[in-house]
Amino acid sequence: MEIFRFTRNAWGQETLEGISWDLLPVAFALGLAIIVGHLVWRALRGKGSVDRGQSPPSS
Amino acid sequence: MPPIRRDGDSPLITRHAPIDRVFHWITALAVLLLMASAFLPILGLKFSWVPLHWITGVVLTAAVLFHLVRASFFKRLKCMWIGTRDFRDASAGRRAAKYTLAQKLMHAAMGTAVLVATVTGVIMLAKVDTPLWKRDPYMLDGSTWGVVYVLHGAAALVILTLTMAHIYFSLLPEKRAYLRAMIGGKMTRAAAAEFHDPNRWSGQRKDDPRENHK
Numbered sequence: 084m085e086i087f088r089f090t091r092n093a094w095g096q097e098t099l100e101g102i103s104w105d106l107l108p109v110a111f112a113l114g115l116a117i118i119v120g121h122l123v124w125r126a127l128r129g130k131g132s133v134d135r136g137q138s139p140p141s142s
Numbered sequence: 143m144p145p146i147r148r149d150g151d152s153p154l155i156t157r158h159a160p161i162d163r164v165f166h167w168i169t170a171l172a173v174l175l176l177m178a179s180a181f182l183p184i185l186g187l188k189f190s191w192v193p194l195h196w197i198t199g200v201v202l203t204a205a206v207l208f209h210l211v212r213a214s215f216f217k218r219l220k221c222m223w224i225g226t227r228d229f230r231d232a233s234a235g236r237r238a239a240k241y242t243l244a245q246k247l248m249h250a251a252m253g254t255a256v257l258v259a260t261v262t263g264v265i266m267l268a269k270v271d272t273p274l275w276k277r278d279p280y281m282l283d284g285s286t287w288g289v290v291y292v293l294h295g296a297a298a299l300v301i302l303t304l305t306m307a308h309i310y311f312s313l314l315p316e317k318r319a320y321l322r323a324m325i326g327g328k329m330t331r332a333a334a335a336e337f338h339d340p341n342r343w344s345g346q347r348k349d350d351p352r353e354n355h356k
Contacts, residue, residue, distance in 0.1 A: 098284040101292055101295050102292050102295030107181060109299075110299035110303045111302060114303040114305075115306070117306070
């Protein structure tokens, strides 16, 4: 997976063109990981508070 | 954490002024349009994305400038500042003032990413022919353009991740009062007291000495 995109200018020199769009799915996966991670943490926290005889988080 | 009470007979307090809500939703729409016009062509959906992207970018830039002026001169910057007290309060389970640590961190991260995307986007407008100006791709040399494009792309990817998280958290049932407040401006005193210390954020106007008190 590339981090950057490169191109060649009129003189044949390699120049930086931008960030690699290989990272687009990574950014999406990171967002998804935050959501799933929080959902799991939230579910475990709710289960823990029920085990301790407390009210689960309202949802 | 005690369950959220949704007592409808609680007095309502103001969380967001109408102008701030208009700013938020204009920014939200602009960011969604910018992400769609940037990422959909990469994913294979071909359309003439450049006009939509730069025009929406100009709208977002105007909104960001408006917010910077309003936040700097007409609101209390301190209420969004992240200090050691925020971390101490969060770790001790104490309630926050107007904004929780998580809200401040999200604002700082999203604000930084949008600022980077906006500044680099304004520079990149030099590469677009519009009715208002002619393109000048030689304003910067090739390698400098590369750095500008990298920063713009990196900021866009960060905004994608943060937007997903922001929308998810705004839809959580226990945070629904914040979403309602961003739509209607108000929240019940009881819902506010769940996460905010009434002695540090009263929900009154900013000339109230208790408002945003650290």
